[in-house]
Amino acid sequence: MKTEYKEPCCFCTEINNKKMPEDFIKKSGINNRIIYQSKNFTVLPSISPLNVGHILIIPNSHITNITKLESELINELNDTFCYILSNNTIYKNKEFVFFEHGIFEHGTGCGVDHAHIHLLPVSLSIFNKIITSISKHYSLLNSSFESFFNIKNPSSYLFVGNSLNNVFYSFHNKIPSQFIRKIVAEILGSNVIDWKHLDNWSDFLETYNSSK
Helix, strand or coil, rough: CCCCCCCCCCCHHHHHCCCCHHHHHHCCCCCCCEEEECCCEEEEECCCCCCCCEEEEEEECCCCCCCCCHHHHHHHHHHHHHHHHHCCCCCCCEEEEEEEEECCCCCCCCCCCCCCEEEEEHHHHHHHHHHHHHHCCCCEEEEEEHHHCCCCCCCCCEEEEEECCCEEEECCCCCCCCCHHHHHHHHCCCCCCCCCCCHHHHHHHHHHHHCC
């Protein structure tokens, strides 16, 4: 897959330059937060984490959602997940949740229209609470990640899972910004609901250091 950057996308800029924005550098003391990078994916600790271990898996090329990946990259995405789960001390022998608010077109998401998957360590009971909360607002279908990926639906979607064989999703064109994040924050008791507030640098640093 040829890497295509889009300006002024913050993820494209950071992946290309391997350097965080200056205000993030001043707050964290870290120039480059990339903790893993393959040919087509980059892994970063969230700058506004909901808990220790909150990271983002990002395609290097600018696409608006994961279903726009070329099919041959699914194995590389799976390998990226496996690398994190095996090499990050926070994730060893831990359960987790991953999620994405996939947007169909630019300008309809959370403010960053470059696709990114959130990955957080949470218990199975927390995962079940997340699914229950989302299902109060949207009808969810259950499948494997591969089956979900092969569905070509021209709309935005919610995507949540705790393994590549167990994902829940719903297609809908009018999903509020940061919808899943707000649900997860409420269940975890986190006060970092809006990622733009950048309120949790201690968890960011712990996540970053656990990955080095």
